[in-house]
Amino acid sequence: MGKRTIASPPPPIPRLPFMPSNMVEVILPSHKQQNNRSAIDQLRSCYLKYSSLVSLMVILVIFLLLDWPKSSRHTLTVQTESYSKIAIPIHEVIDEIDVLWAAPTKRESNKSSPCGILFVAHGCNHAHTDWFVKCPQGCLGLPEEVAIVDLALERNLVVVAVSSENRDFKCWLPEVDGPRVASVLQKISEKYAPASSLLPIWAFGASSGGALVSVLGNYIKLQGYLSQIMARPPEQTIPESCIVYLTMEHDSMTRSMAKQILASRITDGRNAQHIRLPPLAISSPDFFSKRIGSVSNSNSESMVQSLQQGGFLDSQGYLKDDPRGSDWRSAVQPFAESDTLMADQSAISEVMNAAYSMHEMSREGVAKGLDFCMSVLPSSSSACG
Structure with missing residues (x-):
C-alpha cells in the first residue's frame, strides 16, 4: 500500500457577533482519503467543501442579524x-x-x-x-x-x-x-x-x-x-x-x-x-425593570398594565390588597419568564411585597439609615465621615 498523504486542516472559522450557538461551533466531517486520489485532488476537494460551507454560514449569519428581533436585542442589553x-x-x-x-x-x-x-x-x-x-x-x-x-x-x-x-x-x-x-x-x-x-x-x-x-x-x-x-x-x-x-x-x-x-x-x-x-406605587412602566435587573422594560410595562387591568391596583398605582394573599401571580405569569413567582425565592414576589409595605426586605430607607449611623460615628473613628 502506498504512503498516505493527509491534507493540512483548514484554518478555524472566525466567530461573528450575535451568531446563534448552534451555528458557532461547526465541526467539519472527517475527510477520508481514497487510495486512487492524489494529495492535490484531496486538497482541492477539501477547499471546495470548506469554502461552500463558509459562504453558506456567512449568508445565514447576515440574514439572522437583519431579522434579529428587537425584543431579544433589548433583553440582552438589559x-x-x-x-x-x-x-x-x-x-x-x-x-x-x-x-x-x-x-x-x-x-x-x-x-x-x-x-x-x-x-x-x-x-x-x-x-x-x-x-x-x-x-x-x-x-x-x-x-x-x-x-x-x-x-x-x-x-x-x-x-x-x-x-x-x-x-x-x-x-x-x-x-x-x-x-x-x-x-x-x-x-x-x-x-x-x-x-x-x-x-x-x-x-x-x-x-x-x-x-x-x-x-x-x-x-x-x-x-x-x-x-x-x-x-x-x-x-x-x-x-x-x-x-x-x-x-x-x-x-x-x-x-x-x-x-x-x-x-x-x-x-x-x-x-x-x-x-x-x-407603600410604593406600581404606576411607572419601568417599575419592575428598575428594581429587578433581569426584567426587560417591555415585560415590566406588560406586568404593570396587567395588574392595572386585573384590578389589583388603585387609581394611583398602589396595591389594593396584601400580595401574600391575593391572586396577582395570574396577572404577571405570562411575562415572568424564568421567575418562579414562589414566595421567598422570587424576585418579582419580593418586589410586590415591598411595594405593599407590610413585611418584606426592602432597600427603601436603608441609604438614609446608613448615612445617619455613619454621621454619628465617634470622632476617634472618623474614617467613614
Whole structure:
C-alpha cells in the first residue's frame, strides 16, 4: 500500500457577533482519503467543501442579524447592564462557618481602603446566598438584598453575610448565632486592621435578622444597627451607638413598638431614628425593570398594565390588597419568564411585597439609615465621615 498523504486542516472559522450557538461551533466531517486520489485532488476537494460551507454560514449569519428581533436585542442589553455593577463576593470558611463577603472597589467608593463593616442578616426562610448574584456555590441574588449590598459598598463598607445555624426554619437564634457572627466579624475586621483597632462595625437585619442585630452588641462591639420590620429593645445601651428602626406602613404593630422603644430611651434623639417606609406605587412602566435587573422594560410595562387591568391596583398605582394573599401571580405569569413567582425565592414576589409595605426586605430607607449611623460615628473613628 502506498504512503498516505493527509491534507493540512483548514484554518478555524472566525466567530461573528450575535451568531446563534448552534451555528458557532461547526465541526467539519472527517475527510477520508481514497487510495486512487492524489494529495492535490484531496486538497482541492477539501477547499471546495470548506469554502461552500463558509459562504453558506456567512449568508445565514447576515440574514439572522437583519431579522434579529428587537425584543431579544433589548433583553440582552438589559441583562448585560444589570450584571455589570453587581458585586462578586469572596467565599470563605471561617471557624467552620460559610461566609460570603465583598469589599468595595475604588470605582464604587473612590477611596483606597474600607472604612467599616456592615453585617447583613437575612429573615426566616432565607440564607446568606440571597445577598449576591454571582458566587461559587450558587446565589439567589434577590433584588432588595442585592441593592442593599450596593448601597453599603458605595459607602466604602465591607459587606459580610452568613446564614443562621438553624436550616430548618432558617431563623436566627441570638444565643446561638450571636457568637458565630461575632467570630466571623472579628476575623474579617482583622484582615484590614489589627485587633487593637478593628474597623467600625454596623449591622442590618430584617425580621428575624432584625432581632439578631438588636442583640449582636452583646457579643462584639457595634457602632450601631438598622432593624427592619422588627422592633426589639436593645439589650445594651451604648451612648455613641446608633439605632435605626425601619418599619412598613401597613405593619402598625411594629411601628408602634418602635415608637415606644425610642420614647423610652434616655436620649436626645441624636443616636436614634425611626424611618417609616410608605407603600410604593406600581404606576411607572419601568417599575419592575428598575428594581429587578433581569426584567426587560417591555415585560415590566406588560406586568404593570396587567395588574392595572386585573384590578389589583388603585387609581394611583398602589396595591389594593396584601400580595401574600391575593391572586396577582395570574396577572404577571405570562411575562415572568424564568421567575418562579414562589414566595421567598422570587424576585418579582419580593418586589410586590415591598411595594405593599407590610413585611418584606426592602432597600427603601436603608441609604438614609446608613448615612445617619455613619454621621454619628465617634470622632476617634472618623474614617467613614
